[in-house]
Amino acid sequence: MIHHHPGEDLLLAYAAGAADEALSLIVSTHMSYCAICRLRGKKLDSLGGALLQELPPAPLGEGALDNVLARLDAVAPYERPIRVASRDGTPAPLRAYIGGDLSTVRWRKMGPRLSYAPLFKRGNVTAGLIKGVPGADSGVHSHHGSEFTVVLQGGFTDVTGNYGPGDLQMMEDGMSHNVVADPGEDCINLAVTTGPLKFESLLQRIAAPLFGF
Amino acid sequence: MLAHALRPSFSVFRPGPRRSAVVLRLPMKPEVLEMNALLGRVASERDRTAFAALFSHFAPRVKAYLLRQGAPASVAEDLAQEALLSLWRKAHLFDPAKASVGTWLFTIARNLRIDAIRREKRPELDPEDFMPDSAPAADEGLVQADDESRLRQALKDLPADQIQVVELSFFADKAHSQIATELGIPLGTVKSRLRLAMSRLKRALGDAE
Numbered sequence: 001m002i003h004h005h006p007g008e009d010l011l012l013a014y015a016a017g018a019a020d021e022a023l024s025l026i027v028s029t030h031m032s033y034c035a036i037c038r039l040r041g042k043k044l045d046s047l048g049g050a051l052l053q054e055l056p057p058a059p060l061g062e063g064a065l066d067n068v069l070a071r072l073d074a075v076a077p078y079e080r081p082i083r084v085a086s087r088d089g090t091p092a093p094l095r096a097y098i099g100g101d102l103s104t105v106r107w108r109k110m111g112p113r114l115s116y117a118p119l120f121k122r123g124n125v126t127a128g129l130i131k132g133v134p135g136a137d138s139g140v141h142s143h144h145g146s147e148f149t150v151v152l153q154g155g156f157t158d159v160t161g162n163y164g165p166g167d168l169q170m171m172e173d174g175m176s177h178n179v180v181a182d183p184g185e186d187c188i189n190l191a192v193t194t195g196p197l198k199f200e201s202l203l204q205r206i207a208a209p210l211f212g213f
Numbered sequence: 214m215l216a217h218a219l220r221p222s223f224s225v226f227r228p229g230p231r232r233s234a235v236v237l238r239l240p241m242k243p244e245v246l247e248m249n250a251l252l253g254r255v256a257s258e259r260d261r262t263a264f265a266a267l268f269s270h271f272a273p274r275v276k277a278y279l280l281r282q283g284a285p286a287s288v289a290e291d292l293a294q295e296a297l298l299s300l301w302r303k304a305h306l307f308d309p310a311k312a313s314v315g316t317w318l319f320t321i322a323r324n325l326r327i328d329a330i331r332r333e334k335r336p337e338l339d340p341e342d343f344m345p346d347s348a349p350a351a352d353e354g355l356v357q358a359d360d361e362s363r364l365r366q367a368l369k370d371l372p373a374d375q376i377q378v379v380e381l382s383f384f385a386d387k388a389h390s391q392i393a394t395e396l397g398i399p400l401g402t403v404k405s406r407l408r409l410a411m412s413r414l415k416r417a418l419g420d421a422e
Binding site: 005007015017054055059067071077091166170 | 224226227228264265269272273274275276277278280281290293294297298302303305306311312313315317318319320323324326331333334335336337338339342344360361362364365368369379382383384386389408411414415
């Protein structure tokens with residue numbers, strides 16, 4: 001059961017194609033779990049279709065139709081890519097970035113109870129996976145920029161509530177929290193940050209850049 | 214350009230209690246039916262006349278959309294042609310029960326733009342591969358092609374200042390704060406106009422607030 005959803009503006013940014021790749025990965029990963037947001041997303045796509053239809057047409061160059069007609073025979077009908085059947089609990093949009101499923105992730109130890117696996121970095125925006133054993137805590141930290149998290153396995157709790165698989169958390173610039181992994185199985189999260197994290201503890205402050213935060 | 218989407222405070226969504234699924238079945242507009250029929254002929258008979266009719270209707274609108282997004286004219290021209298070629302290639306995958314031709318082309322053009330102009334991928338849902346225990350909403354999959362014609366009518370009924378912020382948020386790839394600066398109105402006004410517009414549009418789809 002999903003309790004934490006993206007707001008209308010985040011979903012709109014995804015539907016409009018304005019959200020960047022990392023944020024789109026957050027939204028599409030959440031949607032893989034959440035039927036409610038899939039439906040919300042489809043409606044926003046319909047709004048895109050309606051707006052497109054209402055735009056004043058911009059005429060194409062002369063010969064555009066002939067040009068395309070001449071190319072029709074050369075294009076092969078599209079075939080859906082053959083999927084690697086994986087039902088181990090890895091959302092489809094994420095699999096392409098991991099290059100497999102969650103069991104194939106190569107973790108880097110960040111301490112006795114936390115591990116990290118970077119996915120990609122674009123400018124200031126970083127996407128990666130974080131794993132904590134039950135009871136592990138992140139240390140109190142705040143953010144330069146925002147942090148978006150989707151739980152993939154297990155769960156965590158902080159001052160803002162409890163988060164389980166599929167739940168999406170959004171921490172704004174300047175908000176501070178300490179994330180503690182719930183009892184049970186390891187907690188694995190997809191995390192996107194738009195700026196470096198600010199840790200309160202000196203040791204973490206020194207260590208954070210080494211791990212790509 | 215990208216970071217803007219991250220900067221504004223994103224709101225939180227809390228789904229209301231689900232209402233009983235009374236889905237209004239309005240007849241589809243003739244235009245929507247006509248476009249569906251044309252695409253059906255492209256899919257089943259590789260009918261070039263039908264394709265040409267779809268091209269004439271949609272290519273200039275796709276080009277207009279790309280120009281709105283800030284694509285240079287030559288790029289908008291090329292991508293509009295690519296979008297329609299894509300429609301030819303993928304016609305057999307089109308399902309009129311899931312979306313209208315206009316909505317489908319919007320998603321194709323949106324993704325082409327991200328690919329070609331931003332040189333990024335857009336992580337996509339795989340419609341056949343959701344997480345096993347994500348219970349479908351009662352009305353999932355019932356977004357009708359007809360939604361689009363109802364939305365188009367609702368858009369026509371919106372006050373001009375609301376249409377403006379919806380269009381800018383959707384098409385101009387701009388943060389709400391940029392929109393506020395451009396229109397010379399406070400950020401709060403942009404947000405409240407957008408909220409008003411979205412709630413009206415949702416009502417048009419028969420959604421409760």
